Amino acid sequence: MKEIDELNEVVKEADEELHKVNDLNDLQQKKAIYLGKKGPIARIMAGMKSLTDEAKRELGMASNKVKDLLENMFEKKKSDLEEAIVNQKLVNETIDVTLPGVQFPAGGIHPLYQTVMELEDLYIGMGYKVAEGPEIETDEYCFEKLNLPKGHPARDMQDTFYINPELLLRSQTSPVQVRTMLESKGEPIKIICPGKVYRRDSDDATHSHQFMQCEGLVLGSDITMADLKGALLEMARKMFDKDREIRLRPSFFPFTEPSVEVDVSCGMCGGKGCPTCKGTGWIEILGAGMVNDNVLRMSGYDPEKIQGYAFGIGVERIAMLKHRIDDIRNFYTNDIRFLNQFKEEK
Numbered sequence: 001m002k003e004i005d006e007l008n009e010v011v012k013e014a015d016e017e018l019h020k021v022n023d024l025n026d027l028q029q030k031k032a033i034y035l036g037k038k039g040p041i042a043r044i045m046a047g048m049k050s051l052t053d054e055a056k057r058e059l060g061m062a063s064n065k066v067k068d069l070l071e072n073m074f075e076k077k078k079s080d081l082e083e084a085i086v087n088q089k090l091v092n093e094t095i096d097v098t099l100p101g102v103q104f105p106a107g108g109i110h111p112l113y114q115t116v117m118e119l120e121d122l123y124i125g126m127g128y129k130v131a132e133g134p135e136i137e138t139d140e141y142c143f144e145k146l147n148l149p150k151g152h153p154a155r156d157m158q159d160t161f162y163i164n165p166e167l168l169l170r171s172q173t174s175p176v177q178v179r180t181m182l183e184s185k186g187e188p189i190k191i192i193c194p195g196k197v198y199r200r201d202s203d204d205a206t207h208s209h210q211f212m213q214c215e216g217l218v219l220g221s222d223i224t225m226a227d228l229k230g231a232l233l234e235m236a237r238k239m240f241d242k243d244r245e246i247r248l249r250p251s252f253f254p255f256t257e258p259s260v261e262v263d264v265s266c267g268m269c270g271g272k273g274c275p276t277c278k279g280t281g282w283i284e285i286l287g288a289g290m291v292n293d294n295v296l297r298m299s300g301y302d303p304e305k306i307q308g309y310a311f312g313i314g315v316e317r318i319a320m321l322k323h324r325i326d327d328i329r330n331f332y333t334n335d336i337r338f339l340n341q342f343k344e345e346k
């Protein structure tokens with residue numbers, strides 16, 4: 001029967017077409033054409049009316065078979081295409097777990113803060129507590145109660161940023177001594193106070209309008225200058241190296257009597273004299289002294305019963321000597337090349 005031959009021909013043709021199909025849309029369209037109402041099978045069946053009943057039956061069966069066959073072929077092609085898509089996706093999304101990771105730049109602790117942490121560690125080890133105070137301070141705490149009344153010539157030692165006649169940016173951490181004494185109500189004290197201070201200085205290699213100090217205050221019943229010297233020698237040896245010596249030179253601060261300036265032996269030349277220590281063998285690192293009786297009295301302490309020492313360390317100075325930094329501005333300009341040198345390797 002020629003119709004059956006035609007049906008077989010349709011199957012052959014569909015098979016060839018299917019080989020060319022490579023996406024699901026295309027497949028859907030082809031399927032609609034081959035199995036649809038206007039497709040080749042429908043057309044062949046339309047000419048069936050003129051056939052005998054026997055032939056009609058045979059053709060009917062054959063066409064159903066062909067339809068099933070085509071359905072299966074399209075179905076098979078569909079799952080082949082879907083599988084290929086998944087495989088392609090797997091290939092595209094493969095991760096090479098052996099590739100080196102991406103390094104994220106991480107921050108480090110600022111060299112000044114590292115120095116503060118070392119100072120804190122070492123003084124906490126000697127029984128001190130860490131105290132804090134505000135950077136916006138009153139004239140009363142920053143000067144008056146430190147034995148620096150208004151008009152006192154020593155006020156000129158620190159050119160201060162005033163906010164108004166009573167408020168200022170603290171020019172030293174010494175007001176924290178006053179605050180701690182007022183809070184401690186005559187009891188013994190052993191504190192350090194690291195923090196920022198401000199002065200109306202023009203910035204250069206050794207001056208900065210903002211810098212850091214670490215104040216110390218120890219009050220008790222039998223505290224002498226020998227204790228002060230011991231605490232400072234310990235600090236110099238822990239912060240620099242164990243062979244360092246210190247020396248105390250007479251000086252003046254309104255809040256201490258006697259007052260001293262403290263030098264550490266030069267680490268560059270071992271005390272022989274070199275350009276760093278300007279030939280003297282010594283480098284100044286801080287001011288200190290025995291707390292002035294007036295200061296004690298103004299904050300509620302009886303100098304007959306309790307006395308002690310105070311000191312004020314320049315934190316930048318320590319850090320600069322320790323790391324041989326020759327310009328204080330390096331601490332404040334945030335040049336990453338400078339800061340990276342102080343990153344601890346993990």
Ligand code: DAH
Nearest residue numbers: 172256287288289310311312
């Ligand atoms: N406050 C002083 C300054 O800024 C440093 C200082 C000297 C602090 C002697 C003290 C001290 O506590 O006893 O120059």
